Structure formats: structure tokens, C-alpha cells
Amino acid sequence: MEQNFMKEKKVLPLVLSMSLPMIISMAVNSLYNIVDSYFVARLSEDAMTALALVFPIQNLINAIAIGFGIGINASVAYYLGADDREKADRAATLGIFLNFVHGAVLTVLCIAVMPRFLRAFSPAEEVLHAALIYSNRAFLFSAVIALGLAYEKIFQAVGRMKVTMVSMMCGFIVNIVLDPLMIFGIGVFPAMGIAGAAWATGIGQCVSLLIYMICYRVRPIPVRIERRHLCMDKQMFVKLYSIGIPAVLNMALPSLLISALNGILAAFSEKYVLVLGIYYKLQTFIYLTANGIIQGIRPLVGYNFGAGEHGRVEEIFRTTLRLTAGIMAVGSILSWAIPERLIGLFTSNAETMGIGVTALHIISLGFITSAVSVSCSGALEGLGKGRQSLYISLARYVAVILPAAFIFSRFAGADGVWYAFAFSECVSAGAAYFIYRRSGLIFEAE
Numbered sequence: 001m002e003q004n005f006m007k008e009k010k011v012l013p014l015v016l017s018m019s020l021p022m023i024i025s026m027a028v029n030s031l032y033n034i035v036d037s038y039f040v041a042r043l044s045e046d047a048m049t050a051l052a053l054v055f056p057i058q059n060l061i062n063a064i065a066i067g068f069g070i071g072i073n074a075s076v077a078y079y080l081g082a083d084d085r086e087k088a089d090r091a092a093t094l095g096i097f098l099n100f101v102h103g104a105v106l107t108v109l110c111i112a113v114m115p116r117f118l119r120a121f122s123p124a125e126e127v128l129h130a131a132l133i134y135s136n137r138a139f140l141f142s143a144v145i146a147l148g149l150a151y152e153k154i155f156q157a158v159g160r161m162k163v164t165m166v167s168m169m170c171g172f173i174v175n176i177v178l179d180p181l182m183i184f185g186i187g188v189f190p191a192m193g194i195a196g197a198a199w200a201t202g203i204g205q206c207v208s209l210l211i212y213m214i215c216y217r218v219r220p221i222p223v224r225i226e227r228r229h230l231c232m233d234k235q236m237f238v239k240l241y242s243i244g245i246p247a248v249l250n251m252a253l254p255s256l257l258i259s260a261l262n263g264i265l266a267a268f269s270e271k272y273v274l275v276l277g278i279y280y281k282l283q284t285f286i287y288l289t290a291n292g293i294i295q296g297i298r299p300l301v302g303y304n305f306g307a308g309e310h311g312r313v314e315e316i317f318r319t320t321l322r323l324t325a326g327i328m329a330v331g332s333i334l335s336w337a338i339p340e341r342l343i344g345l346f347t348s349n350a351e352t353m354g355i356g357v358t359a360l361h362i363i364s365l366g367f368i369t370s371a372v373s374v375s376c377s378g379a380l381e382g383l384g385k386g387r388q389s390l391y392i393s394l395a396r397y398v399a400v401i402l403p404a405a406f407i408f409s410r411f412a413g414a415d416g417v418w419y420a421f422a423f424s425e426c427v428s429a430g431a432a433y434f435i436y437r438r439s440g441l442i443f444e445a446e
Contacts, residue, residue, distance in 0.1 A: 019296030052277025063251030071244025081306025103146030175204030246386030294378030301382025335364035366425030
């Protein structure tokens with residue numbers, strides 16, 4: 001149970017050992033949506049459009065659960081680094097309880113708002129009907145998702161990354177097996193269409209949660225989740241939410257961005273809305289290695305910060321920046337080398353394919369510079385500086401890209417929206433580096 005390896009092992013091997021299981025986990029998590037989309041796309045393009053319209057709200061649910069989970073992760077890692085096991089236990093216990101409450105509330109709210117939300121983006125009754133069928137079932141599992149992600153962040157905080165990997169893989173295997181069976185009606189399963197995709201995903205998420213709970217019981221971790229720690233602790237609430245709320249907003253901002261861009265693109269054609277939905281599914285997969293590294297370094301940054309190892313925190317950041325920049329360079333190459341194959345996973349329509357290839361070419365111009373924003377934001381979250389991390393996300397997802405998309409679309413049509421992505425990443429990278437350096441001076445002074 002000793003955690004000293006986080007401040008004693010050489011940085012590059014340490015970052016890789018913590019990140020590789022997370023990269024695999026992120027890959028598996030990304031494949032949840034891609035697999036659903038792949039099989040649903042075999043039903044019809046309307047069904048695929050329905051998934052694209054539901055995606056922002058799904059992303060919002062995940063954002064709230066993951067964002068608050070980041071607050072749990074940073075708090076637990078910090079208290080372990082400071083050798084305060086009592087507060088680490090309390091952070092984990094309160095975090096699990098509060099994330100479950102968040103999930104339960106989201107189930108009710110999201111199901112209630114979906115009809116009005118969907119009608120804002122499509123007048124097609126078939127698309128709206130399919131979207132409601134999917135969302136009303138998928139959102140029933142919001143509390144399960146929230147619990148699973150809380151456990152995930154706790155296991156990450158103590159360095160048990162392989163458990164996260166195994167849990168994700170088990171859930172995904174169940175999902176990928178059930179998807180064709182429940183969508184198309186194979187064997188004892190009736191053909192449920194798009195509803196089958198929702199049920200398959202939800203069952204897979206239940207399996208992932210079950211794996212975490214079994215692993216917690218069979219092989220104990222350095223923090224204990226116990227009823228006696230479930231008490232009113234104002235200081236702990238403030239710490240969890242002061243990191244969690246900015247992290248939630250960080251994660252939720254892409255949903256706001258997608259909805260706003262859907263509004264701009266819908267004026268040109270629904271095919272552009274579909275392409276944006278396809279891109280965001282691909283983006284999740286393209287960015288997964290970089291995001292896996294960020295998830296791996298958060299507990300390292302938090303633990304070393306708690307232990308007073310500020311120079312080591314800076315070394316972890318520099319290593320992370322180099323790794324993520326290299327990864328995003330590979331993403332750019334793939335976006336130019338095989339764009340037809342990537343877009344072709346989700347549509348065979350020639351017009352949609354052409355729009356998608358153009359979008360991928362243009363958007364990928366900003367991939368490498370985005371490594372700066374991603375690395376700075378992740379390091380700041382690990383330091384418990386959620387507000388500064390939020391500033392970076394606001395620049396990427398609101399302050400720069402939305403005005404740019406609106407203005408560029410006046411001159412370059414729908415392609416102007418794609419150019420806004422690359423433009424935003426370049427501007428945001430400069431802002432992110434400035435914010436991180438300024439915050440770095442602050443945490444070294446503390």
C-alpha cells in the first residue's frame with residue numbers, strides 16, 4: 001500500500017507506467033460510443049443523426065460525473081501525499097456518495113428536457129423519435145455511470161491503474177457482444193433497433209461498476225470507503241467542489257460547443273450536423289492517448305504537490321507536454337493519410353463523406369498546438385487549481401471558437417466552422433501556457 005513510488009521513481013518511466021493502462025482504458029471508453037455508432041449506422045443515417053443529437057447531453061452527464069471525479073482524485077492523491085489517511089478516506093467516501101446523488105438527479109432532469117432540446121435542432125419526426133427512444137433508456141444508467149467513475153478516480157488516485165483498465169475492458173466486451181444481438185435481434189434477443197444500443201451500453205456500464213466493487217473488496221486499497229466518514233465536513237465539501245465544479249465545467253463545455261455549432265451548421269444542411277457528430281466521436285478516439293496520459297499524471301502531480309516536491313511536479317509537466325505533442329502529431333498524420341477510412345466508419349453517403357474528409361483535414365491543423373492546452377489544463381487540475389484550468393477550457397470552447405465559427409462561417413460557409421477549430425487551438429495554446437506559468441509561480445510560493 002506504500003505510495004512512495006510516486007515521488008521516487010524516474011519521471012518518464014513513472015508517467016508511462018501510470019498512463020499506459022489509462023490509455024487502454026480511454027481507448028475502451030471511446031469505443032463504447034464508436035461501437036454503438038457503428039452498429040446504429042447500419043440501421044439508417046437517420047438513426048446515426050439521432051445519436052449525434054443525443055451525444056451533447058450524454059457528454060454532459062459524463063462531464064459532471066468525471067469532473068467531480070477529478071475533484072475526488074486530486075483530493076485523495078493530495079492527502080495521501082501529505083500522509084493524512086483520515087482525510088483521504090473522508091474525501092473518497094463523500095465523493096462516492098455525492099457523485100451518486102449527481103447521477104440520480106441527472107437521470108430525472110435529462111429525460112425531462114430531451115424532447116424540447118431535440119426539437120431545437122431537427123424538425124424530422126423520425127430522427128426525433130429515434131433520439132428519444134435511445135436517450136430515455138441510456139439516461140436511466142446515469143447513477144451507475146457516476147458511481148463507476150467515482151470508483152475509477154479513487155483507484156487512479158492510489159496508482160491502481162490496471163484495475164481501471166480491466167473494469168473498462170470487461171464493460172466494453174459485454175457492450176460489443178450485446179450490441180448486434182440486441183439491435184438486430186440475434187438468438188434469444190428480440191430486434192430492438194436503436195433501443196438495443198442503449199440497453200447494451202447500460203449493461204456494460206453496470207458490469208464495469210461491479211468489477212470496481214469486487215476489486216475493492218478482494219484487494220483493499222490505501223483508502224477506505226466507510227459509513228463513518230459520511231459526515232458533514234464543510235472543509236472537505238469545499239475542497240471537492242472547488243476542484244470538481246471547474247472540472248465539470250471543463251468537461252461540459254464541449255457539449256455547449258457542439259450544441260452551439262449544431263445551430264450554426266443546421267442553417268447550411270443537416271449533413272454538416274451529422275459530420276460534426278461523427279468528428280466528435282473520432283476526436284474522442286484521436287485524443288484518447290493524450291487524455292490517457294493526462295489521467296495518469298493527475299495523481300502524480302497531486303501526490304508530489306502534497307509531498308512538497310515542486311521541482312518534480314515541473315518535470316512531470318514537461319515530460320507530459322512532449323509526449324502529448326508527439327501523440328497529436330500522429331493524429332494529424334492519420335487525419336490526412338486515411339480520412340476516408342475514418343469517416344467511412346459511420347457513413348457510406350458520398351456527399352457526407354466528402355464533407356467529413358474536408359472537416360477532418362482542416363480541424364487537424366490545430367491538433368499539435370492543442371497539446372499545450374491539454375497538458376496545462378491537466379497539470380493544473382492535479383494541483384487542485386480547477387479555476388485556472390477552467391480559464392483554459394473557456395478559451396478553447398467558448399471565448400475564441402464560438403465567435404470565430406460565427407464570423408468565419410459568414411465568409412467561408414460551413415467550412416468556416418472547421419477553420420475556427422484550428423484557429424481556436426492556436427490562440428488557446430498561448431493563453432494556456434501563460435496561465436500555467438503564472439499559476440506555477442503561485443504554487444511554488446505556497
